[in-house]
Amino acid sequence: MTHPPYLHPAYTSTVLRAPAQELVMPKLGPDSVELTAPVFGDAEVGALDADLTRQGQGEPLGERIIVTGRVLDSRHRPVPGALVEVWQANSAGRYAHERDEHPAPLDPNFAGAGRCLTDGAGRYRFVTVKPGAYPWRNHHNAWRPAHIHFSVFGTAFTQRLVTQMYFPGDPLFPYDPIFQSIPDEQARDRLIARFDMDTTEPEWALGYQWDIVLGDTPVEE
């Protein structure tokens, strides 16, 4: 099973928000509206939207990184023109969000949000800084492993994916109920980016590769 269940009590917010009734599985599957998805154009995404280090007056603090990979469908075909949106904490583990109360410094040069469309080969690419781990109130001494939130559109609304990308070797993995909500270890590992020397740019930034594979679109087959 790839996806987490709705109810995962160790992540306490699921307790009152997880649907309790069985999902209705339409016999005919999704129909033509659900099997299509919005199409986004180049004119809708700014040229600098994919570089999170150039959205302020100066450079944000932190370890500069490049995060890139492909958006693929269930048959591993690239999805060109896919809208990929990202958001993350700054290098100190603080979101530029009014409701983040973690007493770590805000960075005036880092908003932590970006967008891009995949190219003809299904590839996205962001330049950013490595986010810090941050505490949350789920349980005593709860800390989220460093992660970048991703939102992706495929070619079907049913493929819509929101997830989180993690960094290799994070010591917080065993303690994080959100990461651990995915029952299968191999599936969890698919959320961990790979450090890549070929993506790394000398004197500039460390590189990470992370491919995103969207789910099935049953009728398309």
Next chain:
Amino acid sequence: MTTPSQTVGPFFGHALPYEGGPEIVAGARRDAIRVHGRVYDGAGAPVPDALVEIWQADETGTIPRGPGGLRRAVGGFSGFGRCPTGADGSYWFSTVKPGPVGAGAPYLAVLVFARGLLKPVFTRLYFPEDAHDEDPLLAEVPVARRDTLIAEREADGSYRFDIHLQGERETVFLGF
């Protein structure tokens, strides 16, 4: 080898909402409709940190294939809208009523993300004035739960569609 889903978390507010997100067509347009409602949890409390997305055909039943979902000025009718819920769990959209696509009754495809939802919930919003007896999906929904998929027409002409993630009036969610 699908990439697993993870929650949208509480901090998407500076990244995913955008100017004009709920306004697929301008409210001033003659055939514009207003769709609104609240998202509730299993205790009946409003969910103030959900993100609601809709996707739909246009008034003729044609599925949009052009841009404009993010920047309304870029294209024609995009069919896509996004609205974060407010402190009272409320969301809204200004759009047009879709024409029927195929044999079923017209509907909006609705997707909800929230902190505490490890994967999104899919549902459909149907309109109360339409005939629902022939709709293939509604036919599969237990009669007692069918009206969770049908919006209510309000006195001002708007459509109200509350989404209950859990509890006695839990909305019917679809598994694809």
